[in-house]
Amino acid sequence: MIRPFAYVAGTGRGLPAARMTNHDFSAIGIETSHEWIVERTGISERRIARDGESTCSMAADAARKAMERAGVGAGELDTIILSTATPDRLLPATAVDVQAALGASRAAAFDLSAACSGWLYGLTVGEGMLMTGAAKTVLVVGAEKMSAIVDWQDRATCVLFGDGAGAVVLRASKTARRVNDAKEAKGILSTFMRSDGQLAELLWRPGGGASLPFTEAMLTDRSHFVKMAGREVFKHAVRMMADAADRALDGARLTGADVDLMIPHQANVRIIEATAKHANIPMSKVFVNVDRYGNTSSASIPIALDEAIEAGRIKDGSTVLLCAFGAGFTWGSMVVRF
Ligand SMILES: CC(C)(COP(=O)(O)OP(=O)(O)OC[C@H]1O[C@@H](n2cnc3c(N)ncnc32)[C@H](O)[C@@H]1OP(=O)(O)O)[C@@H](O)C(=O)NCCC(=O)NCCS
Numbered sequence: 001m002i003r004p005f006a007y008v009a010g011t012g013r014g015l016p017a018a019r020m021t022n023h024d025f026s027a028i029g030i031e032t033s034h035e036w037i038v039e040r041t042g043i044s045e046r047r048i049a050r051d052g053e054s055t056c057s058m059a060a061d062a063a064r065k066a067m068e069r070a071g072v073g074a075g076e077l078d079t080i081i082l083s084t085a086t087p088d089r090l091l092p093a094t095a096v097d098v099q100a101a102l103g104a105s106r107a108a109a110f111d112l113s114a115a116c117s118g119w120l121y122g123l124t125v126g127e128g129m130l131m132t133g134a135a136k137t138v139l140v141v142g143a144e145k146m147s148a149i150v151d152w153q154d155r156a157t158c159v160l161f162g163d164g165a166g167a168v169v170l171r172a173s174k175t176a177r178r179v180n181d182a183k184e185a186k187g188i189l190s191t192f193m194r195s196d197g198q199l200a201e202l203l204w205r206p207g208g209g210a211s212l213p214f215t216e217a218m219l220t221d222r223s224h225f226v227k228m229a230g231r232e233v234f235k236h237a238v239r240m241m242a243d244a245a246d247r248a249l250d251g252a253r254l255t256g257a258d259v260d261l262m263i264p265h266q267a268n269v270r271i272i273e274a275t276a277k278h279a280n281i282p283m284s285k286v287f288v289n290v291d292r293y294g295n296t297s298s299a300s301i302p303i304a305l306d307e308a309i310e311a312g313r314i315k316d317g318s319t320v321l322l323c324a325f326g327a328g329f330t331w332g333s334m335v336v337r338f
Pocket of ligand 1: 031033036037040073116155156157159203228229230231232233234237267268276295325326327
């Protein structure tokens with residue numbers, strides 16, 4: 001079969017300037033240590049949004065850079081997909097704030113909610129729109145202000161997360177590729193998405209939604225903040241990331257040996273190492289920045305992708321494996337040839 005393909009035309013990231021190191025937790029009364037956090041997670045510091053920085057402002061920052069690199073003006077965007085678990089307000093979608101901030105006058109804009117896997121889900125939706133001809137230029141952003149929803153009194157979760165945004169401009173090729181020829185093909189070669197809502201309560205925000213609207217009691221029970229069963233999440237994450245890696249590689253008819261760079265969701269370096277080992281990919285071919293940003297949820301892969309390109313670790317012809325998992329649970333993966 002011969003058809004056009006979707007490709008990444010430009011990437012960008014938008015990060016708050018303020019750094020919070022592991023040592024800074026003692027100043028806010030959290031009993032923890034740099035050693036504990038590094039040993040269990042690999043995280044040394046994270047960025048925290050301050051002074052009016054919002055999910056929208058970080059998203060727009062990342063988007064402008066991606067558009068500049070792609071050579072795409074705001075008026076050329078057909079669709080803006082914003083993956084976020086931390087919309088600036090519940091109605092309307094934060095994507096329309098991004099649309100307004102960019103002045104993308106022709107664009108449809110909507111939020112996508114699939115937690116840490118959301119940006120990969122968004123990329124798959126964007127690819128589908130390009131392949132059906134419903135859009136020619138799609139902006140896919142992952143933006144998260146996790147500092148607004150974590151419980152700053154719960155040391156088991158607040159040390160893990162950080163704020164930031166990453167974006168890509170996705171376009172359809174003018175030429176066609178032979179879909180069966182995995183060694184020659186370019187652009188998005190395979191995608192995989194999955195979910196298991198039976199596990200929703202392992203990582204969730206019980207209160208504050210329509211079924212349990214915010215009440216004053218939540219100021220005490222703190223049920224409007226993120227709750228997580230850390231050990232259980234860890235076990236599922238290792239299994240789901242391994243599954244995700246296998247599925248995208250199978251879909252592209254490739255193996256770990258064909259991968260030039262793996263960019264996994266950046267939640268925990270131990271989960272990343274287990275995934276790489278399963279996929280038979282040495283850590284020298286795995287991009288890791290969780291030490292500097294913590295878990296930025298759906299922003300983590302696009303931030304890492306942008307840094308990897310900037311660092312020269314992705315070149316023309318590189319085969320890149322993306323793998324994600326998150327609350328839901330949701331998980332997914334993609335093989336992209338640049
Ligand atoms: C959260 C996580 C780092 C905790 O590590 P763990 O080895 O499972 O630790 P546990 O939760 O069993 O806790 C062990 C002890 O450390 C303590 N602890 C928890 N957080 C701590 C912190 N920040 N500093 C110091 N001690 C801490 C616990 O209270 C517990 O103490 P206890 O044995 O006296 O009860 C780990 O489970 C994890 O990474 N899970 C996956 C999380 C994730 O990736 N979520 C995002 C998904 S997208």
